Amino acid sequence: MSQNPVRLHTWLRLQREGVPLSARADAVCRALRGCPEVRQAYYLSWLESVGIYGHEGSGQHLPPGQGDPLLASDQALLVSLEDHGRLDLEQVRGLDCWFSGRLRRAAISHGQVFDLALEPGRPGLLLVEVREGVSLDWLGWVHELLSTLLAISGDLMRASPLLGYDPQPTLLLDAAGGPLELNAALLALLADQPPGSVVRFLPVNHASLVRACLEQGRAIEHVEAECDGRILIWTFIPDPQASRVLARCREATEQVLAEREATKARRLYRLITENTTDLISRHTPDGRFLDASPASWTLLGYWPETLRGQLAQGLFHAQDLASLIQRARDALETDGYHTMTYRIRHRDGHYLWFETASRAIRETYTGAVVEVVSVSRDITARVQAEENKRRLAEVVEANTDPVLFIDADERITYLNPAARKLLKLEEGQPMPALSMLFAADDLNRLQTGRERAGRAGVWSADSRLHPPLGGASVPVSLVLLAHRAAGGERYYSLVARDMTERELREAQQRRHQDELAHTARLVTLGELASGIAHEINQPLAAVVNYASASQRYLQSLEENPQAIVRVSQGLERITEHANHASEVIKRLRGFLRKGQRRMQALDLCEVTREAVRLCAWEANAWQVVIEERLPDNLPPVYADRVLLEQVLINLLRNAIDANREAQPGEASRIVLSARLTTGSGLEVDVLDEGPGLDDSELERVFTPFYTSKPDGLGLGLSMSRSIIEGFGGALEGQRAATGGLLMRCRLPLP
Known part of the structure; x- marks a missing residue:
């Protein structure tokens, strides 16, 4: 104890x-x-x-x-x-x-x-x-x-007779600030805490306050202390004769917190008023400025002192005055609140769009409007944006290209008149599903396009639109744009340009190109006529010789029974050479075939060797050896057989002419090679030993009607490049490291 x-x-x-x-x-x-x-x-x-x-x-x-x-x-x-x-x-x-x-x-x-x-x-x-x-x-x-x-x-002297009956928490402190006695109210405040913990409830500088109180002989009031979320207001009353101090407190938690909140609210209101970008103003009932926040300078170019006493309607646009003033007064009188949008003049002379919310302040007993408080903001940018949206909507409505709006769930939410016309939909008909407008493959491509547009903002591709109620599909060029709404939701706009006319022009252009290619093949055939004649004459001469020998053997059959074997052998040779001549004719007919191109998977080595056979006689005539470096494991390419053969023949004949020009009367070589590239395609190279071309000639060699031959048309390489590009490939020329010219043809895989 x-x-x-x-x-x-x-x-x-x-x-x-x-x-x-x-x-x-x-x-x-x-x-x-x-x-x-x-x-x-x-x-x-x-x-x-x-x-x-x-x-x-x-x-x-x-x-x-x-x-x-x-x-x-x-x-x-x-x-x-x-x-x-x-x-x-x-x-x-x-x-x-x-x-x-x-x-x-x-x-x-x-x-x-x-x-x-x-x-x-x-x-x-x-x-x-x-x-x-x-x-x-x-x-x-x-x-x-x-x-x-x-x-x-009971016999002890009562040291502080008022201490026990004081309803406020009270204690006696010695000259050093140590607690001597606590009354019941303070014990109740301490609850289960020991009396010594009462120091926690005192101000942190209570010892200094006790000394000052005793030295000066006066009470010290309104000292604030905070403990365990409670706020206490202390009063220190000195007893100089006994060198002790009576400390009384009252709990003021709610009062102090309320005052703090009020102070904070006043400070916040002042900060908001002084720093907000909106104009906060007070007006008389007839609209005269009583006061304005500093934002008046930023928004209108006037300081608050300049606006005081002026009529606000003096800054309004003349066209807005008649409809705004009386309506605002009636609304404030009836409802006490009014919002209006109008134009107001800046000090520099230009007009801004303002949105003002006003509230009436009424007299307590009569209810009459004595003041109006307004909050105004500059909405010029918003009005201009809405105007731009309206104009954009008019442009979309009047656009001759079909425009479709698509939400994040792939639902069509809007079709402009051009889209409804293309899809044969009336104005009142419901929106079709996206799957009804595109084939399955195109729908998958569109899904991929949405993901790419989400990253890059735009995606484009060619496709076909199918009217949902039936009818022929329409070729279109699609442009998919990705947008994001104010709430973050993703949506898309799809612009589909009708490409029917372009498709017809491209088909016509392909027909013209095919006609021109057929003409070039005829020219090539004329240039190869002697070689073709040699290819056909050889088997025909052999057929005649074997037929004559077989007749002689038949005449001597009675004298020579073994002659029947010779006749049989002769007939086999005749059949063999006749088939050879037939194959030559068949190749020529295929080469001269006229009609639409037929794209198919082809064995590149087989097509290349066929082109070499057609150029073999001309190469032999000029002592040119065509060296083939063709691997056996090449994958097929996707092209038209006749057109690809025509390109290879053009490249081989150009190489033969280049070798003949550089090495007249001498043996030379052409290297024909093919390989699989890292870009998932095939490359065919034709390397000659000719004089080659300089930089200016390399730039013009694929130009139509450009030729270095005295009797050339200048269409071979131009048409060859067009044919290869039509297959999705490329044809280019470059100077070889060993001299001569290297023509490289890149072909895509199926």
Whole structure:
């Protein structure tokens, strides 16, 4: 107990001040709970009317006893305490009383009860529960100490007679700021906290305040302190003769927080008013400026001082005056609120679009409008944007190209008149599904295009639109644009240009190109006529020779029976050479075939060797060897057989002419090679040993009608490049590292 002098001092003061019993009971229990050996302490007073002990104070209560409450009695315990003064809990639990049942239900078994009457003439007991393993011997002198202090408390001089009856939390402080005594209100504020923790509730500089209060001999008021979310306002009153200070406080949490919020709100309102980009203004009922925020300079070029006293309508556009003023006055008078959009003149002379929300301030008793508060903002950019949207909508409506709007779920949300006309849909018909307008492959491509447009913003491709109600499909060139709404939702606009005329022109152009290619093949055939004649004459001459020999053998059949074998061999040779001539004719007919191109997968090596055979006689005539470097494992290419053969023949004949020009009368070589590239395609190279071409000639060699031959047309390489590009490939020429010219033909794979 020596470690808790403040607690005992406080209890004694409360005891002699005669404060309510509950406050004194709390004080003595709090003093005992401050001992480390004590687990819990309870004070109970005798209830004469019911014959049991009842709890006092705000501390924890024991549970009810066992049995019928109407038969409850603690008379045996009362008699034992009067006889012995104190009892061990084991002795109490052995008595036949209501209190022993309460101990058992609370599982309290280690400690003692004291006979202690805090109220004169009213018996009471103090229950002290100690921790397990702690001896009970020391509780005897605790009981004696409490009894002695209780006996002499009435004889002590009352140091501060007002302290116990002060409704505000109050304490006495010594000259160093240490707590001496606490009143009941302050103990209630502390709750279960020890009295020494009262320092936490004092201002952090309370020691300095106490010294100043005593030295100056005056009270110090309105000192704010905050603890555990509570805000206390302290007043320090000096007692110079006793060198102590009476400290009183009142809880002002709600008041201080409300004042802080009000101050914050006023500061925030001032910050908003001074820094907002909107113009906040006050007006008389007829529209005259009373005040304006600094935004008036930014928005209108006027300082608030300049606007005060001016009529706001003096800045309005003349066309807006008649319709706005009276309508605004009527709305403010009737509803008290009005919003309007209008044009207002800047100090520089140009007009801005403003949106103003006004609210009427009325006189309390009459209800008359005495002031108008307005918030105005510049919406010029928004009005211009809406105007641009309106104009854009008119452009989309009048656009001759079909325009479709598609949302994130692939639903068509809008069709312009051109799109409805192309799809043969009336104005009132519902929107078709996207899957009804495109084939499955095109729909998959469109899905991929949406993802690309989402990243790059735009995607384009060629496709075909199918009217949902049937009819011929329409070739279109699609441009898909990705947009994002204000809420972040993705949507798309699809512009489809009708490419029917272009498709017809391209078909006509292909027909013209095919005609021109056929003409070039005829020219080539004429140039190869001697070689072709040689190819046909050789088998025909062999057929004649074998036929003549077979006739002679038939005439000598009677004389030479073995002649029949020779005749059989001759007929086989005739058949062989006739088939050879037929193959030559068939190749020529295929080469001269006229008609639409037929794209198919081709064996490049087979087509290349056929072109070499057609050029073989001319190469042999000029002592040119065509060296073939063709791998056997090349994948097929996708092209027209006749046109590809025509390109290879053009390149080989040009190489033969180049070799003949550079090495007349001498043997030369042409290397024909093919390989698979890393770009998923095939390359065919024709390398000659001719004089080659300089840079200017390389730039013009593919130009139509450009030729270096005296009798050339200048269409071979130009047509060859067009044919290869039509296959999706490329044809280019470059100077070879070893001299001569390298022509490289790139072909795509199917």
